[in-house]
Amino acid sequence: MADVAFRGHHFLCSLHYQGAGYSTGFTDNFTAVAEAIARRGANRVRVTEMADDVCRACPSLQADGQRCQYQISVMNRDRKLLDAMGWQPDQELDLEAAYHAVLERRDELMAEVCVGCEWLPRCREKGPHGIASPLVRDA
Numbered sequence: 696m697a698d699v700a701f702r703g704h705h706f707l708c709s710l711h712y713q714g715a716g717y718s719t720g721f722t723d724n725f726t727a728v729a730e731a732i733a734r735r736g737a738n739r740v741r742v743t744e745m746a747d748d749v750c751r752a753c754p755s756l757q758a759d760g761q762r763c764q765y766q767i768s769v770m771n772r773d774r775k776l777l778d779a780m781g782w783q784p785d786q787e788l789d790l791e792a793a794y795h796a797v798l799e800r801r802d803e804l805m806a807e808v809c810v811g812c813e814w815l816p817r818c819r820e821k822g823p824h825g826i827a828s829p830l831v832r833d834a
Contacts, residue, residue: 697741697787699728703773704808705749706780706797711818717754724752732790740793744773744784775808 701709712729716722728748745761746753755764763769777783780796797804809815 697739699732699739699790700741700743700747701749702743702745702747702769703776703782704769705747706776706793707801707804707808707818708814709749710794710797710801711814713817713820715814715817718752720752721754725749738790740788740790742777742782742784742786742788744770772808772812776804779804779807 709725709729709732712725714722714726716725746756746763750756750763753763756762757764757766776797779800780793782788782793805815805818809818812818
């Protein structure tokens with residue numbers, strides 16, 4: 696059973712997260728997800744096409760709790776990452792292996808998946824721990 700659920704593009708977002716977001720609630724939730732992963736509270740991840748653990752407190756989450764106000768754009772980003780990685784919705788992955796696989800293709804994936812994302816300039820910066828750390832242990 697998966698410890699955390701991520702929609703496709705959140706494999707990249709979670710690796711670059713630096714404590715900023717769409718709202719205080721969103722940021723608090725994303726921080727809690729990232730801290731749980733950093734503490735190794737998550738070892739398995741379920742790939743999802745709809746709202747995931749990061750989306751739970753997003754101000755753009757619709758009343759159904761599954762769809763984003765920007766669902767078409769978000770699903771397009773998700774699909775690009777999943778297609779590039781060969782992953783399918785509802786697939787369960789080892790989170791550490793998935794992060795390493797994404798990091799190996801980081802630049803290529805960001806060029807394809809993140810085009811037009813308002814957070815892209817921030818994600819291109821290295822945070823206080825460098826890219827992906829402390830979420831990913833050394834390979």
